[in-house]
Amino acid sequence: MKSIYDYTLEELKEEVKPAFRAKQIYNWLYKKYASSFDEMKNLPKDLIENLKANYDIAIMDVVRKEVSTDGSIKYLFKLRDGHTVEAVLLLMKKKKINEDGVVERSEKYTVCVSSQVGCKIGCTFCLTAKGGFVRNLTVGEYIAQIVNLKRDNNIPDNKAVNIVYMGMGEPLDNYKNFVSAVKIFSLEEGLSINRRRQTVSTSGLSSKIVKLGEENLGIQLAISLHAVDDELRSELIPMNKAYNIQSIIDAVKAFPVDARKKVMFEYLVIKGKNDSIQAAQKLIQLLNGIKSKVNLIYFNPYPGTTYERPSVETMTKFKDYLIDKGLLCTIRESKGLDISAACGQLKEKDVNGDS
Numbered sequence: 001m002k003s004i005y006d007y008t009l010e011e012l013k014e015e016v017k018p019a020f021r022a023k024q025i026y027n028w029l030y031k032k033y034a035s036s037f038d039e040m041k042n043l044p045k046d047l048i049e050n051l052k053a054n055y056d057i058a059i060m061d062v063v064r065k066e067v068s069t070d071g072s073i074k075y076l077f078k079l080r081d082g083h084t085v086e087a088v089l090l091l092m093k094k095k096k097i098n099e100d101g102v103v104e105r106s107e108k109y110t111v112c113v114s115s116q117v118g119c120k121i122g123c124t125f126c127l128t129a130k131g132g133f134v135r136n137l138t139v140g141e142y143i144a145q146i147v148n149l150k151r152d153n154n155i156p157d158n159k160a161v162n163i164v165y166m167g168m169g170e171p172l173d174n175y176k177n178f179v180s181a182v183k184i185f186s187l188e189e190g191l192s193i194n195r196r197r198q199t200v201s202t203s204g205l206s207s208k209i210v211k212l213g214e215e216n217l218g219i220q221l222a223i224s225l226h227a228v229d230d231e232l233r234s235e236l237i238p239m240n241k242a243y244n245i246q247s248i249i250d251a252v253k254a255f256p257v258d259a260r261k262k263v264m265f266e267y268l269v270i271k272g273k274n275d276s277i278q279a280a281q282k283l284i285q286l287l288n289g290i291k292s293k294v295n296l297i298y299f300n301p302y303p304g305t306t307y308e309r310p311s312v313e314t315m316t317k318f319k320d321y322l323i324d325k326g327l328l329c330t331i332r333e334s335k336g337l338d339i340s341a342a343c344g345q346l347k348e349k350d351v352n353g354d355s
């Protein structure tokens with residue numbers, strides 16, 4: 001059975017007649033976060049029965065929820081077939097209330113969503129890769145992650161959130177569903193999440209980056225670069241043998257970037273592997289001519305890995321070198337680092353902050 005979250009408004013209008021009913025359903029789903037068709041009180045009984053018989057609305061359950069001291073919340077969702085994926089609500093900025101009790105600034109949230117159960121890319125530093133690839137998430141499963149998070153945290157429908165596609169799996173390897181999700185998220189009658197507020201992180205499937213660029217969706221791009229020479233990059237990201245560094249740089253150069261934005265290059269720093277000043281030098285050469293910013297990520301160790309986390313000093317030196325040479329560079333803030341969970345990578349998420 002298809003999920004009700006799989007449909008754009010236009011598609012739903014084809015399914016449900018008269019068409020204004022589709023708009024009402026959209027309102028229930030995305031403004032009121034209804035979790036059952038029975039809640040949709042302004043729909044006629046027979047339509048509700050019809051919806052129940054033909055569309056699934058409860059497509060995932062929260063099976064675990066962990067709150068970090070910084071206010072970020074990590075969710076583990078169980079899908080209909082029993083597989084689980086994670087999503088994280090990141091509290092980027094806390095609410096600010098002045099002495100008179102007036103809210104000066106409301107919270108700023110970013111939601112990190114998953115794309116697949118498992119992953120095919122096989123990065124040697126990544127926990128998600130260890131279990132191999134199971135399946136792509138459906139469009140509805142993309143959408144339901146955010147609806148669940150907004151519902152569970154009473155985030156008002158008109159409160160803007162940012163999305164980062166940085167959870168489990170490779171979004172560009174689930175291309176069609178990912179693109180549909182971007183479009184549905186941005187619908188004004190739905191969650192209304194502006195495309196500029198959506199950032200896709202990819203391990204570098206260059207052909208898909210080119211394709212995505214041609215679609216001109218208006219979303220932000222983040223590249224998991226992690227290494228500056230192909231030998232090391234292929235060790236870390238085996239897929240690099242098929243899509244090497246130069247092919248990624250060429251694809252990025254062709255990608256339409258909003259005049260006010262930059263392409264983010266994520267650089268996972270592993271002690272003794274890619275943390276030298278020579279690597280930093282090479283990085284500067286590679287990014288020459290690209291409107292870019294670099295986000296350094298501490299490798300997050302997990303049991304069984306031989307890679308190690310770099311020292312604060314090494315990270316700072318690397319960063320200072322880049323900044324000194326005129327590159328924009330930040331070290332990823334460790335949001336929710338105290339949340340214990342299986343997936344190493346979701347523990348540290350930054351955002352490219354559309355603030």
Ligand code: SAH
Pocket residue numbers: 125126127165166167168169170171201202203223224266268297298299300301344345346348
């Ligand atoms: N597949 C996409 C998006 C999901 S991975 C991609 O690779 O970009 C999201 C981020 O988590 C990537 O930048 C990845 O390099 C990082 N990551 C994976 N394992 C990690 C670990 N052990 N420690 C820190 N970051 C990790």
Ligand code: SF4
Pocket residue numbers: 119120121122123126127128129167168169170203
């Ligand atoms: Fe897949 Fe990204 Fe993990 Fe690599 S880092 S295995 S691409 S999820």
